[in-house]
Amino acid sequence: MKIGVFDSGVGGMTVLSELRRRFAKTHFVYLGDTAHVPYGTKSSAQVRKLSAECARTLSAQGISALVVACNTASSLALGEIREACGPGIQVLGVVEPGVSAALEALQQKPLGAPVLVLATKATVKSGLYGRLLREKGVTVFEQACPLLVPLIEEGWTDHPVLHQVVEEYVSSYRKSHPTGVALLGCTHYPWIQEAFQRALPGWTVVNSAQAIASALSCIVGTTDPSTGSRSQESQVDWIFTDPDAIPEFVLPLA
Amino acid sequence: MKIGVFDSGVGGMTVLSELRRRFAKTHFVYLGDTAHVPYGTKSSAQVRKLSAECARTLSAQGISALVVACNTASSLALGEIREACGPGIQVLGVVEPGVSAALEALQQKPLGAPVLVLATKATVKSGLYGRLLREKGVTVFEQACPLLVPLIEEGWTDHPVLHQVVEEYVSSYRKSHPTGVALLGCTHYPWIQEAFQRALPGWTVVNSAQAIASALSCIVGTTDPSTGSRSQESQVDWIFTDPDAIPEFVLPLA
Structure with a gap:
């Protein structure tokens, strides 16, 4: 079975890594x-x-399922992607699994604790995370964090500037709410999950990669018997639309 | 006479503004x-x-000259742009005028003072600024500053984070050289010229917009008699390949 993983750039590797596991x-x-x-x-x-x-x-690669491992594309273009793939390919976005993961984490929190969605400008503007969470009666805040992807791609993942920018984005929510769930709504953000946790000490920071892998299990209808075995390395074919524009920090992974 | 101004995004507006003047x-x-x-x-x-x-x-707009107000395109693609425009359109890049402006500023500095070129990764990688300056016997440093465009487009032009990032990029040159010329090799950077000047107090910070306007005068063979007159506003037609993706901070200008 061949499974496609699509991202705008390299952020989807955080999802791919969990899928390969x-x-x-x-x-x-x-x-x-x-x-x-x-x-x-x-x-x-x-x-x-x-x-x-x-x-x-x-779809021309003969895949039977496609994981849209890009929150922006999942929020805005799932319909167009399904149409482009045709009926033979199952398409899975990352928004619904992320919402499920956030709701699950919220069960451990006091009643009325909010979910803070951290994402790109386009994802926040789409309003999809907010809509799905509000339908469940949850208090939602959505914060666009446009400087984080450039900082991560520069490899400044533990730089004082990164921590200062994260603080700028989340401090008002921490001050108004001692606890809550912060949902990483951009596949780059797991690389700086610790920085978010540090800035939101009483909160649970949720990375949706595991929820995506579980959702994929349901869709493709298999669980892999060799889970966790390192001897059975999954195969990955890499396609980059501009192969000379891969950020240096992920080259060891690709 | 119609003149085209081309940039990858909105940075070229710093050049356009000087041209309109x-x-x-x-x-x-x-x-x-x-x-x-x-x-x-x-x-x-x-x-x-x-x-x-x-x-x-x-070129389909009937322009007679084209200013490539993007350092990356000027460094890497001037040949392709000239070919695409054909022989009837004069094409002017921003690199040569910038180099001239830096050399002029260097005349006021002690012998051996360096030029520090601040630019994007692709411009630095092209090596064009360095080559042109070294041909004149100048000591050159080239510093890629990939985080500055995102910070400027967020409007964080006087934010502590901006100053910290600028400091990170330039402090080693300031420490090794008490004076020199810092050449802004990206059309976004004039928006934070003061931040560079603050981080490089003994240095001259050169913005090439005036040199580009002078070079254009030479090419189109005219000087405009109404210079400085506000009553004669130049006309600008705006073309954006994604009109809904213009950063908010420049909307009042466009």
């Missing part, structure tokens, strides 16, 4: 649209057009 | 490739392809 025998095809990254600052029309093009490229 | 009766067509911004982190092949496409769009 869980589906050790699966053949993955990762497409990073490095020629057009970042999606998070583009208009919804542009995100839809680019996402559909990438979906067509991946 | 000097060519008050001229009709400008500004193309910002907001669907593909930023160019500074892309591969040279991608920058060449995108620049040629934008040059074709502008």
